[in-house]
Amino acid sequence: xSAAQPNxxxxxxxxxxxxxxxxxALVIGIIMLxxxxxxxxxxxxxxxxxxxxxxxxxxxGPVAKLQLEGAAAVAPAAAAAxxxxxxxxxxxxxxxxxxxxxxxxxxCHMTGAANAPKLGDKAAWAPRIKTGNDxxxxxxxxxxxxxPPKGGGTALSDAxxxxxxxxxxxxxx
Ligand code: HEC
Numbered sequence: 001x002s003a004a005q006p007n008x009x010x011x012x013x014x015x016x017x018x019x020x021x022x023x024x025a026l027v028i029g030i031i032m033l034x035x036x037x038x039x040x041x042x043x044x045x046x047x048x049x050x051x052x053x054x055x056x057x058x059x060x061g062p063v064a065k066l067q068l069e070g071a072a073a074v075a076p077a078a079a080a081a082x083x084x085x086x087x088x089x090x091x092x093x094x095x096x097x098x099x100x101x102x103x104x105x106x107x108c109h110m111t112g113a114a115n116a117p118k119l120g121d122k123a124a125w126a127p128r129i130k131t132g133n134d135x136x137x138x139x140x141x142x143x144x145x146x147x148p149p150k151g152g153g154t155a156l157s158d159a160x161x162x163x164x165x166x167x168x169x170x171x172x173x
Pocket of ligand 1: 100101104105106107109113114115116117128135136137139140145146148151152153161164165
């Protein structure tokens with residue numbers, strides 16, 4: 001009994017030492033891992049190229065873009081894009097107002113996307129129509145608010161834009 005006693009206590013003692021050593025090793029390991037993580041994160045955010053406005057915009061920007069024209073159309077509305085692209089590629093023959101509307105403008109003006117005044121919505125159009133067709137055509141050519149210049153139909157001639165505006169105005173009076 002008296003022989004086993006010191007033995008048991010020295011076992012407990014060495015166990016305590018091992019626990020202490022293990023704890024210290026664990027703490028050191030955690031500190032090293034933390035420093036590794038912090039330094040690699042820090043060097044990443046210090047990359048100046050990653051923080052340019054373009055890079056930021058690319059990271060936080062919308063996943064999909066509505067592109068109304070051209071073969072590179074990135075289309076959430078995949079069905080609509082080929083149609084518009086086909087029109088853009090068609091031989092340069094002046095399109096009438098309705099077909100311009102149907103191919104380009106309706107993307108927003110049929111549904112009211114981006115708060116576009118809807119075709120036929122008299123209340124939305126009345127104050128705009130009052131400004132006169134020339135002013136409306138000028139807004140479309142330049143772009144206005146969420147509407148890109150020429151409503152995105154950059155291949156359209158000014159006359160085609162004018163025809164489309166006249167068509168939309170006539171439908172919305
Ligand atoms: C990407 C969506 C989009 C497309 C495509 C688009 N529009 Fe618009 N349109 C808008 C929005 C949004 C407004 C409202 C702008 C504002 O008042 O801030 C608007 C406004 C207008 C107005 C009123 C302008 C004014 O001065 O009040 C006219 C006219 C118009 N669009 C014609 C067209 C024509 C013609 C086309 C096709 C060639 C077209 N839009 C294509 C979004 C679009």
